[in-house]
Amino acid sequence: MSKFKHFVALAFCAASLVAVSTQATAEQRFNQVSLRAEVSHDVAHDLMNVTLFSESQNTDPAKLANEITSALNSALAKANKVEGVTVSLGSRHSFPVYDNQGQKITTWRERAELNLESADFAKLSQLVADLQGDLKMSGMNFSIAEKTRKTHEDELIKLAVDAFKARAQLATNAVGGKGYKLVSLSLNSAGFQPPQPIMMRSMAAKGMADGVAVSEIEAGTSRVSVSADGTIEVQMP
Known part of the structure; x- marks a missing residue:
């Protein structure tokens, strides 16, 4: 019997501690x-970003790829000479062009992008003007x-x-x-x-x-x- 009373007493103490803990938590939120x-x-x-692109079409996809690559390489050679301008290649993709019935491929079209970034707006603007003889501009944006x-x-x-x-x-x-x-x-x-x-x-x-x-x-x-x-x-x- 004494063991049972001892167990009940311990259980009561544990319950009391839980109640105190719950009360303390509630008080903390008061x-x-x-x-x-x-x-x-x-x-x-203070950053200027410009995207230029070369786009063309040809019935021969190999010749088309060479044409686009040549235009990009020429632009890269010019851009890499300008200090303070970060140059990177963007997306490049080609796709077939079908006839009016949508069954036969009549030609191929390809587009490739060149990304330029600089904190020197005047220098980058001049470079873009120099490159637009071979490439076209698809976008310009500014960021911090x-x-x-x-x-x-x-x-x-x-x-x-x-x-x-x-x-x-x-x-x-x-x-x-x-x-x-x-x-x-x-x-x-x-x-x-x-x-x-x-x-x-x-x-x-x-x-x-x-x-x-x-x-x-x-x-x-x-x-x-x-x-x-x-x-x-x-x-x-």
């Missing part, structure tokens, strides 16, 4: 408020370099934390608290480029001599933001 603060900067684009983005994000982190503290104090005052404790905080960064047309104006330059004007670029900006999401526990008087 008077908690979730908050969010966000700060942002508009950052000028990774190093530039990180520098601005680092600056925004402190501002985001300060903004979160200000909002936490505001919430504490609003509910009549005497202070607060920080329960959790997470920092997140994001970049947003608002839709905008790419502005290009013809510039009187040596590219004009070849019949292709060099473009003066308006690169625009992207918004870099850092948000602070967290939870505080308001201490009531």
Whole structure:
């Protein structure tokens, strides 16, 4: 009988500990408020990306491939001589062209792309003008370099934390608290480029001599933001 009483006593103690633990957990969640603060900067684009392409067709796929390869090799040779420009090959594909009945192949068409990137907009614009005698431009866009983005994000982190503290104090005052404790905080960064047309104006330059004007670029900006999401526990008087 004494053993049974001892077992009951232990079971009761264990149940009491669980109850205390559950009560403590509930108390930790008491008077908690979730908050969010966000700060942002508009950052000028400092990278220019241009995609050029060569496209042609021929009844002989081998001759067509040689033609496209020759055009790319010529463009690569010119582009690789320009310092400060990163050059890479893009997608390349060929496909058959059928007759009106869709049964017989009449010719072959092939397209290959060349990607150019640089922080020197004027130099890249001149190179694009020089290459457009052999290639065509399919796209131009601008972005923020990774190093530039990180520098601005680092600056925004402190501002985001300060903004979160200000909002936490505001919430504490609003509910009549005497202070607060920080329960959790997470920092997140994001970049947003608002839709905008790419502005290009013809510039009187040596590219004009070849019949292709060099473009003066308006690169625009992207918004870099850092948000602070967290939870505080308001201490009531």
